[in-house]
Structure formats: structure tokens, C-alpha cells
Amino acid sequence: MIHLLDCKVLSNDEVAPGHRRLVLDGKAIAEDTCAGQFCMLESSPGLQPFLRRPMSIERFGGDSFSVLYKIVGEGTRLLGRIQPGDTVNVQGPLGNGFSIPKEFKRYILVGGGIGIAPLPGLAQALIRETGTPPEVILAARSRDILLCQEDFTRMNCPVFLVTDDGSAGMHGFASNALEARKPDKNTLVYTCGPMIMMGAVHRICMENGSRCQASLEANMACGDGVCMGCVVETTLQEEFRRMVRVCHEGPVFDSRDIRWNTGTPAHD
Amino acid sequence: MTEPSLHINLGGLAMKNPVTVASGTFGYGSEYGHYFDVSLLGAVTVKSLSLKPRPGNRPPRISETPAGMLNAIGLQNVGIDVYLKEKLPYLREKNCTIIANIYGYSPEEYAELAQRLEKEGGADALEANLSCPNVHDAKNTCGPALVAQSPQRVKEYTETIRAATSLPLYIKLSPNVADIREPALAAQEGGADAVALINTLLGMNIDVETRKPCLSNIVGGLSGPAIRPVAVKMVWDAARVLNIPVLGMGGIYTADDAIQFLLAGATAVAVGCASFRRPDAALQVIRGMRDYCIRHGIEDIQKLTGALRLQ
Numbered sequence: 001m002i003h004l005l006d007c008k009v010l011s012n013d014e015v016a017p018g019h020r021r022l023v024l025d026g027k028a029i030a031e032d033t034c035a036g037q038f039c040m041l042e043s044s045p046g047l048q049p050f051l052r053r054p055m056s057i058e059r060f061g062g063d064s065f066s067v068l069y070k071i072v073g074e075g076t077r078l079l080g081r082i083q084p085g086d087t088v089n090v091q092g093p094l095g096n097g098f099s100i101p102k103e104f105k106r107y108i109l110v111g112g113g114i115g116i117a118p119l120p121g122l123a124q125a126l127i128r129e130t131g132t133p134p135e136v137i138l139a140a141r142s143r144d145i146l147l148c149q150e151d152f153t154r155m156n157c158p159v160f161l162v163t164d165d166g167s168a169g170m171h172g173f174a175s176n177a178l179e180a181r182k183p184d185k186n187t188l189v190y191t192c193g194p195m196i197m198m199g200a201v202h203r204i205c206m207e208n209g210s211r212c213q214a215s216l217e218a219n220m221a222c223g224d225g226v227c228m229g230c231v232v233e234t235t236l237q238e239e240f241r242r243m244v245r246v247c248h249e250g251p252v253f254d255s256r257d258i259r260w261n262t263g264t265p266a267h268d
Numbered sequence: 269m270t271e272p273s274l275h276i277n278l279g280g281l282a283m284k285n286p287v288t289v290a291s292g293t294f295g296y297g298s299e300y301g302h303y304f305d306v307s308l309l310g311a312v313t314v315k316s317l318s319l320k321p322r323p324g325n326r327p328p329r330i331s332e333t334p335a336g337m338l339n340a341i342g343l344q345n346v347g348i349d350v351y352l353k354e355k356l357p358y359l360r361e362k363n364c365t366i367i368a369n370i371y372g373y374s375p376e377e378y379a380e381l382a383q384r385l386e387k388e389g390g391a392d393a394l395e396a397n398l399s400c401p402n403v404h405d406a407k408n409t410c411g412p413a414l415v416a417q418s419p420q421r422v423k424e425y426t427e428t429i430r431a432a433t434s435l436p437l438y439i440k441l442s443p444n445v446a447d448i449r450e451p452a453l454a455a456q457e458g459g460a461d462a463v464a465l466i467n468t469l470l471g472m473n474i475d476v477e478t479r480k481p482c483l484s485n486i487v488g489g490l491s492g493p494a495i496r497p498v499a500v501k502m503v504w505d506a507a508r509v510l511n512i513p514v515l516g517m518g519g520i521y522t523a524d525d526a527i528q529f530l531l532a533g534a535t536a537v538a539v540g541c542a543s544f545r546r547p548d549a550a551l552q553v554i555r556g557m558r559d560y561c562i563r564h565g566i567e568d569i570q571k572l573t574g575a576l577r578l579q
């Protein structure tokens with residue numbers, strides 16, 4: 001069920017340069033969330049910014065939930081100023097999270113940058129459903145912004161680090177690290193991060209016969225399936241499924257359904 | 269004080285309060301059902317319906333702007349068949365008053381949509397969208413891009429739709445004109461029961477880092493609190509020359525915003541993209557309007573229409 005709540009801020013601490021974790025009091029949302037779902041936060045009570053901000057729900061359960069965010073613009077900058085004791089209006093949980101089919105032998109999570117946010121919750125769900133901690137590839141530009149590493153090691157997940165600048169783990173991209181893990185047809189890969197990274201992860205999966213679930217991003221206005229603003233193009237043939245809403249049919253999709261290179265001709 | 273009467277009549281449609289929602293910002297009603305009882309609205313206005321489903325424009329389709337947003341959705345909608353079969357039952361079951369917004373590529377398409385909606389009980393009133401900035405009129409190769417920019421064509425379209433239906437008919441107009449009174453009067457002459465204004469204002473947003481437009485369509489329609497003063501002024505202009513009522517919209521977020529539209533001459537109002545920010549915005553507007561009436565000793569909200577004090 002979707003809630004619209006004024007949530008009390010429990011903490012809003014910096015976790016890495018330019019990155020914070022906002023912990024909110026909100027039992028109803030915490031209880032109803034599945035891994036991979038998101039919420040729409042008001043970054044300010046006023047009209048500027050006008051739209052809510054979509055954020056993955058990172059930790060949930062009990063009386064509180066959290067979002068892990070990167071400061072990129074006005075909205076996230078305002079979020080960064082929120083103090084414990086303030087309230088934030090939250091709409092959620094929204095969208096369809098990750099699904100966990102049991103027929104796979106290996107599960108690999110690939111998170112890039114802030115895209116790591118929904119993955120600790122997914123690892124927890126995978127352990128609950130399959131009994132085995134999934135392998136985790138953590139990718140970032142450099143070592144100081146590799147997030148959530150301890151969350152995964154605490155769950156006994158094998159963690160593989162990869163950085164663009166080689167400051168920690170493998171020097172390269174997430175897709176290189178995935179290739180090195182040799183995924184096969186019994187592997188299900190879950191990925192969240194920049195579109196370009198997820199496109200590369202998708203290609204490695206297709207080359208190796210693996211399946212892949214990707215959590216996408218898009219500009220959103222309503223976050224709840226109403227405005228038709230957040231669509232992505234699919235490879236599906238039926239006319240009406242050519243455009244799907246990231247907020248409603250997603251944010252998690254089977255990567256085969258997504259048109260990764262959007263250089264296709266415009267239509268109307 | 270006794271409970272104020274919020275009832276109004278919008279060109280032959282009785283509404284229990286003057287608040288509806290703007291087409292395209294409330295889906296087909298059921299989407300907001302988990303936030304509040306949508307039958308509390310004076311009416312639910314549904315997303316523009318076309319004869320065939322439309323996939324809409326390529327992404328990105330929305331871009332945030334100061335106190336508002338640009339959109340270039342391109343009228344992605346399920347089409348009239350799916351609406352009648354899958355969306356309408358919810359609205360009827362909830363006993364909602366329904367304004368169906370329609371979009372066609374020719375006067376005949378509008379007429380066909382109107383006829384079908386009337387025959388199949390799909391609407392209590394019709395709002396013809398002659399003003400969507402995000403789609404192209406296939407048959408119009410010269411002259412203004414929007415029907416609503418040509419008073420002559422507004423009149424022709426209105427006459428054709430009028431002849432096809434006895435439902436209350438509203439004509440939705442564009443603010444992208446030099447003088448809103450001209451298309452408004454043309455709609456009245458064509459037989460409209462009310463005019464609805466404003467649709468979005470054409471606008472553009474550019475990402476300076478990439479030097480690319482923020483929307484795939486390059487330009488889009490501006491909505492939200494940023495456009496409210498423009499909308500109020502257009503309602504004021506139109507209402508003074510019309511004999512038919514005005515359904516006012518554009519940037520309404522609070523009850524005070526809505527009252528401004530009534531004072532400027534609107535009979536009813538629509539809450540648009542404010543619902544994206546606050547899913548229960550329209551309900552809060554209704555409550556706030558009632559409180560305003562109590563605070564000002566107004567027994568009948570209809571008394572506020574055009575009640576602007578000039579001195």
C-alpha cells in the first residue's frame with residue numbers, strides 16, 4: 001500500500017564526501033517496502049523546487065527507513081540541510097521492486113555509484129529467499145565513494161570492488177568486473193547505477209546467456225503512474241507497450257525489454 | 269454560520285463543488301483513489317482520449333522549472349475503447365461526475381468521440397482539447413499549429429462537435445494567443461457551454477552542460493504555480509466578454525489560488541500538476557474554499573464568481 005506521510009527525521013549524516021543517509025521515522029512505509037521500491041520526497045516545504053525527488057528506499061523494516069543520496073543539485077542540496085527532528089513529507093513505497101526467481105544457481109549484484117542504494121536490501125531478501133549470500137560488485141569513480149561495503153560483508157557476501165581510477169579493487173568499469181566473474185546461463189544479475197553502466201552490464205549478460213534485472217532512472221513528476229512523464233522505450237512489439245513508465249511498470253525491468261541505445265527514430 | 273453551499277452549475281453540469289482536476293494530471297481517477305475518495309471532487313476530468321491509443325513522444329518528456337514544470341507527453345493515452353471498458357467502471361462505481369477530455373485530428377474525429385462517449389455513458393460533460401502544444405494536427409500544413417490559435421477553426425470545430433452531442437460541451441483553449449477573448453468568443457459562437465482555460469504555455473529548457481534541450485520534443489508546455497498569474501489574467505479577460513461560464517485553471521495549488529480564479533470570473537476551477545506534488549491537493553483546495561466562505565460569511569460560493577473589487 002502507498003502512504004503519504006510526514007516523517008520525522010531521525011538522522012541525516014554524511015557517509016562519504018557529497019553523500020548522505022537520511023533516516024526517517026515511518027513504520028507504515030518501512031513495513032510495506034520491498035527491495036527495489038522507491039519513494040518521492042519533498043526536498044523543501046515550499047514551491048521551489050516544485051517536484052518531489054525520487055529516491056530508492058535503502059534500509060527498511062521496524063519503525064524507520066532510510067534513503068542514501070548523492071548531492072547533485074538544488075533538491076538534494078536542500079535535503080542535505082535537513083536536521084534531526086525536522087519532518088519530511090514522503091510518498092511511498094512506489095513502483096515494483098526486484099523479483100527473486102529461485103531457479104538460478106548464482107546471483108550477482110552490480111551497483112555503480114549511488115545506484116548501490118537499493119542493493120543491500122536486495123541482498124538481505126536474496127539470503128532470506130535462497131539461503132545464500134549473493135556476490136556483489138561495487139563500482140565507483142574512486143575509493144572514497146564506494147558505499148555500503150560493510151553492509152555486504154556483514155551479510156557474508158563476497159564483495160568485488162572496482163574503481164574508474166584504480167584507487168581500490170580492480171581498475172576499470174563494473175562491466176569488466178562482471179565479465180571477470182564469468183556469469184553463465186544459471187546466473188541472474190541485478191544492476192542499478194548509471195544508464196551507461198547498466199547498458200554495458202546488460203550486454204555482458206546477453207553475451208553469456210545470463211538474465212539481468214535493471215533498476216532504471218528517469219525524470220519524474222508524479223512518481224505514481226499518472227503523468228506519463230517517466231517513460232523509457234522498450235523492445236516490446238505491441239504498440240501500447242512501446243513506452244513503459246519507470247515509476248509504475250518499473251523501476252526494475254528485465255533488461256531484455258529495454259531499448260538500451262535510444263538512437264531510434266522519433267515517432268509520434 | 270450555516271454550512272456554505274458549494275454547488276455550482278458549469279454549462280449544464282451540476283457539480284457539488286467548483287473543483288475538478290485538470291486533464292492529464294489525474295489519470296483516469298482510480299490512480300488517486302488510494303490517497304482520497306475521488307468522488308468528493310466536483311468532477312473528475314480524465315486524460316485526453318483519442319480514438320486510437322497513442323504511445324506519445326519519446327523521452328525525456330518532463331523537465332522541472334522554477335515553481336513549475338515543462339511537459340511534452342504527446343497525449344499518451346489508452347484510447348476510447350480501453351477507457352470505456354477498463355477505466356470508466358471505477359468512476360461510475362464511485363459515483364463520480366465525469367468530464368471526459370477529448371482529442372482528435374479533425375472536427376469529425378472529435379464529433380465521433382463525443383457521440384460515442386454520450387451513447388455509451390462515458391461522460392457527464394465533454395472538454396474538447398483544442399490546445400495541446402505537444403502534438404501536431406496532421407491535416408494542418410499552414411497557419412497556426414494549434415486549433416485554439418485560430419478563432420475561425422475554434423468556431424468550426426465547436427460547431428461540428430456541438431452538432432454531435434447534447435452533453436455539456438467545454439472548449440479548452442491555449443494561452444499562446446495574443447488575445448484570449450477571440451478564441452473564447454469563437455467557442456461561444458460555435459455553441460460551447462463553457463470554455464476551459466488555460467492549457468500549458470509553450471516553453472523551453474536547456475541543459476547548458478550538454479547544450480541539449482531538456483525535452484526530446486525540444487519545446488513543451490509549462491504548468492504549475494509559475495503560470496498562475498497569467499492564467500488568472502486570461503480568465504479575467506475572457507469572463508468579461510462571455511455569456512457562458514469559464515472553467516479556470518493554471519497553477520492552482522491552494523484554496524486561495526482557486527478563489528483568485530473565481531474572483532476573476534471563473535465558475536469552476538481545475539487543479540492540475542499540483543496533484544503531482546500533493547496527491548490530495550484538489551481535496552485540500554475544496555476544504556480551504558469552504559473555510560474561506562465561512563470566514564467571509566459567504567453562503568453560496570457562486571457569489572464569488574466575478575466578485576473582484578476594483579475599488
Ligand SMILES: Cc1cc2nc3c(=O)[nH]c(=O)nc-3n(C[C@H](O)[C@H](O)[C@H](O)COP(=O)(O)OP(=O)(O)OC[C@H]3O[C@@H](n4cnc5c(N)ncnc54)[C@H](O)[C@@H]3O)c2cc1C
Binds near residue numbers: 073074118218
Ligand atoms: C527510481 C529512482 C530512484 C532513485 N534513487 C536514488 C537514490 O537512492 N539516491 C540518489 O542519490 N539518487 C537517486 N535517484 C536520483 C535522484 O532522484 C536525483 O539525483 C535527484 O532527483 C536530483 O535532484 P536535484 O534537485 O538534486 O538535482 P537537479 O539536477 O537540480 O534536479 C532537476 C530535476 O531533474 C530531476 N533529476 C535529476 N537527476 C535525476 C536522476 N538521476 N534521476 C531522476 N531524476 C533526476 C530532479 O528530480 C529534478 O526534477 C533516483 C532516481 C529514480 C528515478
Ligand SMILES: Cc1cc2nc3c(=O)[nH]c(=O)nc-3n(C[C@H](O)[C@H](O)[C@H](O)COP(=O)(O)O)c2cc1C
Binds near residue numbers: 227293466539
Ligand atoms: C503532465 C501533463 C499532462 C497534461 N495532459 C493534458 C491532456 O492530456 N489534455 C489536456 O487538455 N491538458 C493536459 N494538460 C494541461 C493541464 O490540463 C492544464 O491545463 C495545465 O497543466 C495548467 O494547469 P496546472 O498549472 O494547474 O497544471 C497536461 C498537463 C500536464 C502537466
Ligand code: FES
Binds near residue numbers: 220227231
Ligand atoms: S512519474 Fe508520472 S508516470 Fe511516472
